[in-house]
Amino acid sequence: MYILQAQDIYKKFNSTEVLKGISLQVEKGEVIAIIGPSGSGKSTFLRCLNRLETIDRGRIEIQGGIMVENDAGGRAVYSSEKDIARMRQKMGMVFQSFNLFPHMSVLENLMLAPLLVNKADPDQARETALALLNKVGLENNANSYPFELSGGMQQRVAIARALALNPDIMCFDEPTSALDPELTGEVLQVMKDLAMEHMTMVVVTHEIGFAREVAQRVIFMDEGLIVEEGKAEEVLLNPCQERTRNFLSKVLMAR
Amino acid sequence: MEYIITLMPSMLKGWTVTLQLFFIVLIFALPLGVVMGIARLSHFKPLAWFMELYVWLFRGTPLLLQLLFWYFGLMVIGLRVERETAVYLAFVLNYAAYLAEIFRSGIQSIEKGQYEAADVLGLSQRQTMTKIILPQVFKRVIPPVGNEVINLVKDTALVYVIAISELSRAARIHAVRDDTLIPFAIAALFYLLMTAVVQQFFKWLESRLDYYR
Numbered sequence: 243m244y245i246l247q248a249q250d251i252y253k254k255f256n257s258t259e260v261l262k263g264i265s266l267q268v269e270k271g272e273v274i275a276i277i278g279p280s281g282s283g284k285s286t287f288l289r290c291l292n293r294l295e296t297i298d299r300g301r302i303e304i305q306g307g308i309m310v311e312n313d314a315g316g317r318a319v320y321s322s323e324k325d326i327a328r329m330r331q332k333m334g335m336v337f338q339s340f341n342l343f344p345h346m347s348v349l350e351n352l353m354l355a356p357l358l359v360n361k362a363d364p365d366q367a368r369e370t371a372l373a374l375l376n377k378v379g380l381e382n383n384a385n386s387y388p389f390e391l392s393g394g395m396q397q398r399v400a401i402a403r404a405l406a407l408n409p410d411i412m413c414f415d416e417p418t419s420a421l422d423p424e425l426t427g428e429v430l431q432v433m434k435d436l437a438m439e440h441m442t443m444v445v446v447t448h449e450i451g452f453a454r455e456v457a458q459r460v461i462f463m464d465e466g467l468i469v470e471e472g473k474a475e476e477v478l479l480n481p482c483q484e485r486t487r488n489f490l491s492k493v494l495m496a497r
Numbered sequence: 498m499e500y501i502i503t504l505m506p507s508m509l510k511g512w513t514v515t516l517q518l519f520f521i522v523l524i525f526a527l528p529l530g531v532v533m534g535i536a537r538l539s540h541f542k543p544l545a546w547f548m549e550l551y552v553w554l555f556r557g558t559p560l561l562l563q564l565l566f567w568y569f570g571l572m573v574i575g576l577r578v579e580r581e582t583a584v585y586l587a588f589v590l591n592y593a594a595y596l597a598e599i600f601r602s603g604i605q606s607i608e609k610g611q612y613e614a615a616d617v618l619g620l621s622q623r624q625t626m627t628k629i630i631l632p633q634v635f636k637r638v639i640p641p642v643g644n645e646v647i648n649l650v651k652d653t654a655l656v657y658v659i660a661i662s663e664l665s666r667a668a669r670i671h672a673v674r675d676d677t678l679i680p681f682a683i684a685a686l687f688y689l690l691m692t693a694v695v696q697q698f699f700k701w702l703e704s705r706l707d708y709y710r
Binding site for chain 1: 708
């Protein structure tokens with residue numbers, strides 16, 4: 243049973259085709275890492291999965307609900323806003339640039355969506371938020387404002403904020419790319435903990451080490467296509483494709 | 498000194514007219530400016546275009562002319578409006594145009610990521626605007642709005658052209674009658690007092706919102 247299915251996704255920005263027929267099936271509890279050079283379309287693909295970008299062609303199904311599929315003419319047609327909102331509720335998203343709300347305290351950042359969107363009970367929402375902060379190791383920063391925190395701490399808050407809606411899938415768009423190297427570890431650790439709890443995760447990343455250690459499946463994308471995919475060890479240690487080998491040698495050399 | 502004291506009753510009376518004008522214009526122009534700023538960014542193109550035209554018209558002509566238009570211009574086509582009505586129409590519509598531009602640019606200065614984060618958390622467009630975007634916009638626009646408010650203090654002097662006895666007109670009447678510049682100096686002090694208060698208020702507002710960046 244797939245929790246998320248994307249089939250033959252095509253997307254153009256103006257006249258540039260950035261996704262040229264990408265398909266992905268995600269099973270419950272699976273951790274998938276998407277790697278590839280800049281401009282390969284990996285972030286765009288992830289953003290299409292929860293409609294931060296709209297697709298031109300293809301089909302996306304989330305937990306049995308159809309978010310978008312082709313009409314008879316082969317053009318993508320989205321479901322009603324209401325249905326899409328329901329599907330997206332179950333998908334958490336973590337951005338490269340954290341995107342915390344700077345005018346709200348950490349606790350308010352976490353409680354906002356549960357209160358506004360889920361109409362949660364305030365006491366309950368606070369309790370959940372504090373438990374999540376505890377989980378990401380920031381229980382002492384509930385009343386801090388984002389600017390007072392390091393990048394790594396901000397990203398951990400962002401992860402906790404996404405978890406506050408109790409998602410079934412977590413999407414990460416280069417979650418450590420904006421961080422100083424010494425701060426990536428604490429974020430990756432939180433993500434590892436999530437993986438241990440069998441959270442379903444799709445992670446766009448440059449962290450090959452993390453992909454190898456945590457992901458069950460690795461997808462290598464280049465120029466809008468999936469070049470190679472398979473078990474993490476196979477793709478990362480023993481790639482079949484020349485392009486994958488080239489990319490990996492460059493990335494690993496740079497370390 | 499004695500002469501200054503004899504000036505006070507009419508100067509103070511003029512000052513209350515100025516103050517009343519100032520506050521009433523602000524009360525209407527500020528919210529109108531917010532709404533117009535949002536409207537200029539509307540996805541409904543005719544509305545956005547209308548707002549652009551509006552801003553061009555009201556920012557592109559002298560407030561003095563607009564004042565004359567609302568009073569004498571309407572009279573010419575047979576619409577008699579009260580002098581106060583004409584003044585409020587002119588000032589509110591003019592200041593709303595300037596403020597709309599400030600709020601529009603403020604809204605556009607908020608990073609795209611803020612909208613995206615609100616979007617993936619399931620907030621509606623209205624919730625995104627009221628809970629996420631506008632609170633941050635208000636902090637960012639404090640300095641330019643402060644400028645406009647200080648301008649408004651001084652622009653109130655323009656209403657003398659339709660013979661409303663505000664502060665500067667009261668001063669002029671005395672100056673002409675008594676052949677002295679002292680009333681103008683007194684009027685200047687009144688304006689400086691008002692702008693000092695406005696300046697301090699905005700300074701306080703900025704410090705109040707200094708708890709985040």
